Amino acid sequence: MATDTSHGTKRRNSASIESEGAVSIKDSEHLFQEINDRLSVRLHDLVQTDFFKYYKLNLFKECPFWIENGQCVNEACAVETIDESNVPEMWRSNVLGALQTSASGSLFQPFKSCEFREQDFCVVEDENDRDGTYVDLLDNPERFTGYAGPSAGRIWKSIYEENCFNMVDRMDSKSNLPGMTLVNLDKYAALRPNIQDQIEIEVDDTCFEKRVYYRLISGLHSSISIHICNEYLNQTTGVWGPNYDCFNKRIVPYPERLQNTYFGYVVLLRAISKMSDYLKNYEFCTGHTEQDAQVKSMVTDLVNTATSCPGTFDEKLMFSSPNSRILKEEFKERFRNVSRIMDCVGCDKCRLWGKLQVSGLGTALKVLFSYDDEFFNPKVNPNLLTRTEIVALFNAFNRFSESLKIVKEFRELYKRVNVNSQKSVPPPPQPVSSPKLATSANASQDPSSDNQFVINLILSLRDMISPYIKRLSGLFSVS
Numbered sequence: 001m002a003t004d005t006s007h008g009t010k011r012r013n014s015a016s017i018e019s020e021g022a023v024s025i026k027d028s029e030h031l032f033q034e035i036n037d038r039l040s041v042r043l044h045d046l047v048q049t050d051f052f053k054y055y056k057l058n059l060f061k062e063c064p065f066w067i068e069n070g071q072c073v074n075e076a077c078a079v080e081t082i083d084e085s086n087v088p089e090m091w092r093s094n095v096l097g098a099l100q101t102s103a104s105g106s107l108f109q110p111f112k113s114c115e116f117r118e119q120d121f122c123v124v125e126d127e128n129d130r131d132g133t134y135v136d137l138l139d140n141p142e143r144f145t146g147y148a149g150p151s152a153g154r155i156w157k158s159i160y161e162e163n164c165f166n167m168v169d170r171m172d173s174k175s176n177l178p179g180m181t182l183v184n185l186d187k188y189a190a191l192r193p194n195i196q197d198q199i200e201i202e203v204d205d206t207c208f209e210k211r212v213y214y215r216l217i218s219g220l221h222s223s224i225s226i227h228i229c230n231e232y233l234n235q236t237t238g239v240w241g242p243n244y245d246c247f248n249k250r251i252v253p254y255p256e257r258l259q260n261t262y263f264g265y266v267v268l269l270r271a272i273s274k275m276s277d278y279l280k281n282y283e284f285c286t287g288h289t290e291q292d293a294q295v296k297s298m299v300t301d302l303v304n305t306a307t308s309c310p311g312t313f314d315e316k317l318m319f320s321s322p323n324s325r326i327l328k329e330e331f332k333e334r335f336r337n338v339s340r341i342m343d344c345v346g347c348d349k350c351r352l353w354g355k356l357q358v359s360g361l362g363t364a365l366k367v368l369f370s371y372d373d374e375f376f377n378p379k380v381n382p383n384l385l386t387r388t389e390i391v392a393l394f395n396a397f398n399r400f401s402e403s404l405k406i407v408k409e410f411r412e413l414y415k416r417v418n419v420n421s422q423k424s425v426p427p428p429p430q431p432v433s434s435p436k437l438a439t440s441a442n443a444s445q446d447p448s449s450d451n452q453f454v455i456n457l458i459l460s461l462r463d464m465i466s467p468y469i470k471r472l473s474g475l476f477s478v479s
C-alpha cells in the first residue's frame with residue numbers, strides 16, 4: 001500500500017472545483033450531452049477507419065503483481081486477432097523492424113529497455129513489439145463477456161485500494177461529506193446558463209488532484225458497466241441487447257459514478273482540444289492516399305467541433321502549487337500501475353479494452369500535464385505521440401461518448417414510453433445533496449430524478465416487452 005502524500009492543494013479556488021466537484025458536474029450534465037450530440041457521430045465514423053480500428057498490443061504480458069489463474073472460459077472473452085498481412089504494409093513488423101535499423105546497423109528501440117518515458121502516465125504499447133498482435137477493434141466490441149467473480153473483483157479492488165490514495169470510502173458515498181461548503185462560481189456562470197451562481201460542492205480534506213484521479217478510474221469503471229449492460233447476452237435466448245436489470249443494479253443507484261463518467265469525458269475532450277493543431281497536421285498514414293486524406297479531414301472536422309465547444313476542464317489548475325511536484329510523480333506512478341494491473345485481467349476481451357482505455361486516459365493526462373501548449377507545434381515536435389497513443393485516445397473517447405449517448409437514449413426512451421403508455425409518473429424527487437438550492441430549472445437535471453425515470457423506464461419497458469418475451473420463448477421451446 002502506497003503512502004498518502006498530500007502535497008496538492010487542499011482548498012482550491014472555485015474554478016478548479018467547478019471542473020471536478022460532484023455537484024457542478026451534475027449540474028453541467030445537459031451541457032456535456034449537448035457537446036456529445038455534436039461529437040458522437042463524428043467520433044463513431046472516425047473509429048471505423050483503418051487508421052483507428054487497428055490496434056497493436058501485447059495481450060499476453062505476465063501479470064506483474066500476482067499469479068493470475070482466473071482465466072475467463074467464456075467464448076465472449078475471446079479476442080479475434082488479425083494476421084499482419086491484413087494491416088497496412090507500413091505497420092507490419094518487417095517494415096517497422098527495417099525502419100528501426102539505423103545505417104550503422106544498431107537497433108533503435110526506444111521503448112524496449114523501459115516500458116515508459118518520463119512524460120508517460122501509463123505503460124505505452126509498443127508497436128514494434130514482436131510479441132504484440134494486431135486486433136481489429138470493430139471485430140471485438142466491448143460488451144458483456146461474463147467475466148466476474150474473484151478475478152474481476154481483485155482487479156477493481158487493487159486499483160481502488162492500492163492505487164487510489166485510499167479514497168474509496170470518502171468518495172463513493174451518497175451521503176453529504178463532512179466539510180461541505182458554499183463556493184461562489186460566478187466566473188463560470190456563462191458556461192452554465194441554467195444554474196445558480198452559487199452551488200453547494202464538496203470540499204473536504206482530500207486534495208483536488210487525488211479526487212481527479214479517483215473520478216477518472218471510477219468514470220472508466222461506470223463506462224465499462226454501461227457498455228456491459230447495454231450489450232448484454234441473454235443466455236436463455238442467445239440474443240444481445242440492453243439488460244435493464246443490469247442498469248438497475250449497476251448504474252441507477254449510483255449517480256456519483258455516472259458523474260465520474262462525464263468527468264472522464266471532459267478530460268478526454270480537453271486533451272483533444274489542447275492538441276488540436278498537432279492533430280490537424282498529423283500524418284494519418286496507412287499508405288492509401290485517398291483514405292488518409294479522408295481521415296485527416298474527419299479528424300480536422302472533429303477537432304474543430306471539439307475546440308468550438310465551451311471549455312469544461314482547466315488542467316492549468318492542477319499540479320500548480322510549488323509543492324505539487326511530488327504529487328504529480330505519485331499520480332503518474334499510480335496511473336502507470338493501473339496500466340500494469342490491466343495485464344492481470346483474466347479475460348482477453350476485457351483486457352484489450354481495459355488496456356486501450358487506460359492507455360487513452362494516460363495519453364490524455366500526458367497531453368494535459370507533461371507538455372505546455374507550445375510543444376504541440378507539429379513542425380517542431382512531429383513525433384510527440386505514437387500512433388498507438390492516438391488510436392487509444394480517440395477510441396477511449398469514443399467509448400465514453402457512447403456511454404453518454406446510451407444514458408441519453410434511455411432518458412428519451414423513458415419519455416416516449418411514458419407518453420405512449422400515459423402512465424402517471426411520480427414527480428422527480430428533490431435532489432438529495434443540496435435540497436435548499438434546487439430550482440425547477442435544474443431539478444430535471446438531477447441524477448436522483450434520473451434515478452426515478454430510469455427506474456420507471458425499466459418498469460415500463462418490462463411491462464411492455466414481457467408479453468413478447470413470453471411469446472418468443474414459447475416459439476423457441478416449440479421448435
Ligand SMILES: Cc1cc2nc3c(=O)[nH]c(=O)nc-3n(C[C@H](O)[C@H](O)[C@H](O)COP(=O)(O)OP(=O)(O)OC[C@H]3O[C@@H](n4cnc5c(N)ncnc54)[C@H](O)[C@@H]3O)c2cc1C
Nearest residue numbers: 143144145146147148152155156218221222228257350354
Ligand atoms: C479492466 C476491466 C475490464 C472489464 N471489461 C469487461 C467487459 O468488457 N465485459 C464484461 O462483461 N466484464 C468486464 N469486466 C468485468 C466487470 O467490470 C465486472 O467486474 C463484472 O461484471 C462483475 O461486476 P460486479 O457487479 O460484481 O461489480 P464490479 O463492476 O466488479 O465492481 C466491484 C466493486 O467496485 C465498486 N464499484 C463499481 N462500480 C464503481 C464505480 N463506477 N466507481 C466506484 N466504485 C465502483 C462497487 O463497490 C463494486 O461492488 C471488466 C473488468 C475489468 C477489471
